[in-house]
Amino acid sequence: MRITVNGTPEEVTATTLAEALTALGRDGDTVATALNEEFVPAAARAATPIAPGDRIEIVAPRQGG
């Protein structure tokens, strides 16, 4: 199915947010996630289903002021 990851369209076969991160090669990273603009804690990713058209945000620590 087609989803959007950090603003870019992606094709995945994953059914959960955790599986999507694995498919995207991000499961080993220090990241935080949001699904359709709502925060999803790391512990809840495996139980969070994803559906076509979903928007996933994956963020990491960066410089800031």
Next chain:
Amino acid sequence: MPDFYGTPVASRMMLGTAQYPSPATLEAAFRRSGAGIATVSVRREAAAGEGAPFWALVRDLGVRVMPNTAGCHTAREAVTTARMARELFGTDWIKLEVIGHADTLQPDPWGLVEAATILCAEGFRVFPYTTEDLVLAARLLDAGCEVLMPWGAPIGTGMGLANPYGLRALRAQFPDVPMVIDAGLGRPSHAAEAMEMGFDAILLNTAVARADDPPAMAEAFASAVKAGRLGYEAGAMEPRDMAAPSTPLIGRAFLS
């Protein structure tokens, strides 16, 4: 030393981590500043693992980390960003930014209060980036904020304290609320002025990161903060319009 949400901090200077010419320069600037708090952000990465070296560098600094919600324009965006930041950085401290105006980066008062209310209820220690507006300050305190971060001037301008009257009024209105001047400082003298006015700390980034010699500028700001604070604690004289001789007139030699 100031106390933010029950946590004493050893330095009255907070420093941002953005815009430095190199990671080594960032590290050197922090070392020379003595800053005890570093602001950071959460961002999308172009490539997996891209942010790991930065995060490792910040952890090695041994300072407290304060993530921000920079770039958020709605309360909802800011709340989601804060929640992600809390998990990522393992801290409930959050510098709350809800931007309402694209050119000045002035906070959106309504969005700021809305987000602060939600985040304080969730146990966040909110440091709201705000204007010097007294009514907005009262609303933020009502929302549960125990610290305020009024701007000196718009972010990145280096203008210093654009509205000293407003800042003095804010300081006087809430004398027991820890306040940090955030944004707009460009020169060490601006920091000294803020500290002389009785503010508890300053937060800056661009003025150091974009200086010709960032580590030296970081030290200059640190010295100014110390001087300004000491001046505040020492109690400055009131200015007056007419001259007043500083040398006693009694005993003056009669020479004409």
